[in-house]
Amino acid sequence: MMPPSDALLLDAPPDLPAALLAPQAGCMNCDLRPVSICGALVDEELAELAQLSERRSFAAREVLTIQGDRSDVVFNVLAGTIRLYSLLPDGRRQIVGFLLPGDFLGLSMEERSPFCADAVVDSRACCFRRAGFQEFLDRKPHLLRRLHRAAVQEMTMAQHHLVLLGKARAEVRVLSFLLHMRRRWSAIGGRSSVTVPLPMSRQDIADYIGLTISTVSRTLTALERDRRILIVPDGVRLLDLPGIEASVAGG
Amino acid sequence: MMPPSDALLLDAPPDLPAALLAPQAGCMNCDLRPVSICGALVDEELAELAQLSERRSFAAREVLTIQGDRSDVVFNVLAGTIRLYSLLPDGRRQIVGFLLPGDFLGLSMEERSPFCADAVVDSRACCFRRAGFQEFLDRKPHLLRRLHRAAVQEMTMAQHHLVLLGKARAEVRVLSFLLHMRRRWSAIGGRSSVTVPLPMSRQDIADYIGLTISTVSRTLTALERDRRILIVPDGVRLLDLPGIEASVAGG
DNA sequence: CGCCCGGTTGACTTGGATCAAAGACCGTGG
């Protein structure tokens, strides 16, 4: 058994509406502060930024941004999972990334969103009006530095993802994805576990790693049959971590 | 016939060695200043940065950085084409990008290079010691802003590339690549032409768009047979630009 | 209970990979 992903994600229990009404209070002792861009700010600055922020909840499937549409907000994900994707004219979808708690949506600061974003599961985020955030950013070079670091990290992640999509076989794609999600969860939660939460559907995974749902399902089944993973509700357990790492490294 | 790509790329004729010996002089009236990160600097700042720079030439195939190795220089490409790639354990190669004049190599500012980089053709670059550049950068928030913009742009490019690798058919990949290179050359050269220089080999193109050399060659041949492109030395001419754009948009 | 939706599985097809051979295009040296 694994804990429902929310246990990992909610930084305040839902029975504390105070946190929602007074964001600044929540900001000060936010679990995610060290992993999010807020970590670049000292207390006074964070209090100021908190004035600009508004916490919002998003139901599963609720849309945050639409590709090409103007959007005047940027987000700091607090809880849940957001998927970032491109919708192709023929209806297919390429997911370019999953945003987890601590991730920033709107790095490009463009007037128009380069991608669609919606919530995979019920999620929460700090929202900032882009103009206000930009103005604040212009006064805080160390925040810009942090944002730059985030952009570079996203860029590098995208480039590595690209290597995967360009070259890897189905099994390697799936295993890389599992290791990738494991790494990302452990970066948030601190401790790393062989149980990887997968809040997204099989279709989402397929659209992320460039396969079809059938192939993802088949591959997972085969991996479980070979006792390399165990499929659990909302996730998988990696039974042979060294072997999996070797498969991914080996091509 | 098309001009050899060097005509487009060299911002100073090779018979002016003065530019090589006195970089600062060259920097002041560098054609690439507006398109490169130097565009963020006023004359005095540029003069200061020029002190830190050293112009270097790279022969075709000469290596600039090796994936995982430490590298204490960053580069501003002046002329030629640099390929950025990941080498897989089985010897295959995924090219994550081509750097053209005005592009910056080393955005991540990490001690160790995330990718290999080498010259596709004879190239030139401004080199900066990373530490010195970092120190300069720390004093110039507008340069950081410019660098951030470049990182965001790279990130967005990588994400779009990713959509292509995840979903597109061979013909769409090739056509997207041609349009992409056309757009990039025109961003440098100012004017856009239906003739697209391709300094890289077929193998490079294949490794960039996630196909094999045979498929790239076949696809190009088929496109030429259908009178949609014309293959010329070191490039192609797009005969049916609107049709090509429609094919790419249509999936 | 029965519907619905997500996931799994099977049978068949196919686009692009692989393997292999033959051109084309150099620069080099006789």
Next chain:
DNA sequence: CCACGGTCTTTGATCCAAGTCAACCGGGCG
């Protein structure tokens, strides 16, 4: 000036991994 060897490109024949299409399963919920 041409013959030679190397590299890059094109082309053909065959194969296979993953896609497609479709049936089926199973859990949650009205």
